[in-house]
Amino acid sequence: MMTLEKIMVCVNCESHAEQLIRRGVQLSQLLKSPLYVLSIDPELAKQPDDKQERCMAEWRKISQEAGAEFIMKNFQMRKPCDGIVESAKEKQITQLIIGQSAQTRWQEITRGSLINELLNKVGEIDLHVVAVGSE
Numbered sequence: 001m002m003t004l005e006k007i008m009v010c011v012n013c014e015s016h017a018e019q020l021i022r023r024g025v026q027l028s029q030l031l032k033s034p035l036y037v038l039s040i041d042p043e044l045a046k047q048p049d050d051k052q053e054r055c056m057a058e059w060r061k062i063s064q065e066a067g068a069e070f071i072m073k074n075f076q077m078r079k080p081c082d083g084i085v086e087s088a089k090e091k092q093i094t095q096l097i098i099g100q101s102a103q104t105r106w107q108e109i110t111r112g113s114l115i116n117e118l119l120n121k122v123g124e125i126d127l128h129v130v131a132v133g134s135e
Contacts, residue, residue, distance in 0.1 A: 005033035008093040009068075010084050012039060013055045016099050016132055018062060023130050024097050025066045035068035036091055040083040081117040088125055097128045 009024035011017035021037055028035035037059055056072060063070035073083055088096055098118070118127055 005031045005094045006036070006092055007031070007033055007095040007097065008036040008038050008088055008091065009097045010038050010040065011059055011099075012080075013052055016130075017055065017059055019132075020097055020099050020130055021059065021062050021066065021068070023128075024068070027095060027097070027128070028066075028068070031095075033095075035063075035066060036071055036093070037063040037068050038071045038073065038084065038087050040073050040080050040087070079117070081114055081121060084118065085121045088122065093125055095126045095128065096122060097130060099130055100132045 007024050007028050009020050011020055017039075024035050024037065027033075039056060039059060060070045071087060073087060084096070084098075087093075096118070098115070115127070115129060
């Protein structure tokens with residue numbers, strides 16, 4: 001029995017979101033599967049600023065044009081990784097797309113790596129890390 005693939009793209013205001021969403025659309029079309037675009041930003045627990053409002057409006061528009069469901073969540077005081085994993089499990093996601101981290105090696109050592117955290121927590125969900133600037 002084949003599993004229905006479900007794809008989730010994770011974006012924030014610093015993540016080259018349009019590029020990630022396009023990659024999700026490509027994979028979704030290839031696999032003929034539903035696509036979700038998830039925005040998790042701890043800063044949105046406060047009042048969103050103009051940049052965040054513009055980002056969300058643009059992602060919502062791109063998502064709708066692609067036939068994807070746009071999901072906006074804020075997880076005040078929680079790690080973004082936990083919010084991503086929770087959302088992915090709620091939607092029974094099988095493929096997760098994130099952008100390459102902009103962290104320096106030192107930041108990864110001192111703060112931890114989102115990619116490593118996700119790898120440890122996503123279980124059987126495939127994790128796709130898209131290089132910044134790749135098409």
